[in-house]
Amino acid sequence: MGRLGVLAVWTYRLTFGWFLGGQCKYHPSCSEYAIDAFKEFGLVKGTILAGWRLLRCNPWSRGGVDYAHDQRMFT
Amino acid sequence: MTYLLILQPLEHIFRHALNSLHGIGLTWAWSLVALTLIVRMLLVPVTVKQIHSMQNMQRHAPQMKEIQKKYKGDRQKLNEELMKFYKENNINPAASCLPLALQIPVFIGLYYTLKSFAKHPPGGQAAVNAGDFSWLHIVPNITAHVTSHWSGYLLLAVYVGSQLASTYFMSGTMQPAQRRLMYVLPFAFIFVIARFPAGLVLYWMTTNLWTVGQGLITRRLIPKTPMPTIQRRSSRTPSKEEAAAASDDGAKPEPKKPPAQPRQVRRKRKARR
Numbered sequence: 202m203g204r205l206g207v208l209a210v211w212t213y214r215l216t217f218g219w220f221l222g223g224q225c226k227y228h229p230s231c232s233e234y235a236i237d238a239f240k241e242f243g244l245v246k247g248t249i250l251a252g253w254r255l256l257r258c259n260p261w262s263r264g265g266v267d268y269a270h271d272q273r274m275f276t
Numbered sequence: 277m278t279y280l281l282i283l284q285p286l287e288h289i290f291r292h293a294l295n296s297l298h299g300i301g302l303t304w305a306w307s308l309v310a311l312t313l314i315v316r317m318l319l320v321p322v323t324v325k326q327i328h329s330m331q332n333m334q335r336h337a338p339q340m341k342e343i344q345k346k347y348k349g350d351r352q353k354l355n356e357e358l359m360k361f362y363k364e365n366n367i368n369p370a371a372s373c374l375p376l377a378l379q380i381p382v383f384i385g386l387y388y389t390l391k392s393f394a395k396h397p398p399g400g401q402a403a404v405n406a407g408d409f410s411w412l413h414i415v416p417n418i419t420a421h422v423t424s425h426w427s428g429y430l431l432l433a434v435y436v437g438s439q440l441a442s443t444y445f446m447s448g449t450m451q452p453a454q455r456r457l458m459y460v461l462p463f464a465f466i467f468v469i470a471r472f473p474a475g476l477v478l479y480w481m482t483t484n485l486w487t488v489g490q491g492l493i494t495r496r497l498i499p500k501t502p503m504p505t506i507q508r509r510s511s512r513t514p515s516k517e518e519a520a521a522a523s524d525d526g527a528k529p530e531p532k533k534p535p536a537q538p539r540q541v542r543r544k545r546k547a548r549r
Contacts, residue, residue, distance in 0.1 A: 224454075225371060226370075226372050228356055229355075231373040255377055256374065259322070259372050259375070260322050260329065260372050260375065262368075262372070263362075263368060264359065264368065264369045264372070266359045
């Protein structure tokens, strides 16, 4: 099921991501994070993690190094 | 399923928004422009924040260039080091995904709304013939394909121009290669956009022109002068800040040594102004 998420991210990358410009304040970028999250935690948890990351990636946040593997939402 | 869950509500939202703008006497095309402007106005706090952090980034550009040179071969390491640098220097990277991502639902919502307008125009074919969907007497029907009328090509040309201009304002901190890509993409994107309803190009054009206007205003309002002088000057007599920074440097592996030459030049330019 996680593959479905990865597919969705790639669809984004090849369409909107293409011209919106892939600049992210985090490392890895939000789309990479999403792919990692889908691969490791499956579709549902991955969606939540990726969604939360996207919300954190706003102009008021700090950014920085943040791997999906190191998440603390699901223990 | 996705259509019912996400796309249809989006379409409804934008249809309602366009309807109410049309209701106060605007044509459909102008309603679309007004809607775009409303979306951008709602985004102003976000963009202001973004522009501020972009200028902050520009201030630290020389040091960041050095890091980039140091870890040229290793993208992973380079990103991690840059992130560390941001944290240490209290920099908020300008780019963030959310404001960009917020434009996607707008785009999709408008796409479906215009598509359904093309199929079932409010007011029927008579309204189309009466020019209810025209814009500035140039574009006859904003729900039709871009390439269905010569004006579409004009829209495309303005779109590319506005995209390049807005890239010019928003790409201040991008790496050169990335910036080059951003300048080429609109041309590649023409072929995709040609299949869209003309109204979408109108939307994209308006939003780009807004970005350009914003760039021009912020350039005028926020003088660039105070920023470089604090950082780049006073090499002989280090200020408190510089002394503090220097003591910080002891902990960091890379000593920051901005070359003396550009400092001189910049100061002269400032003085002339």
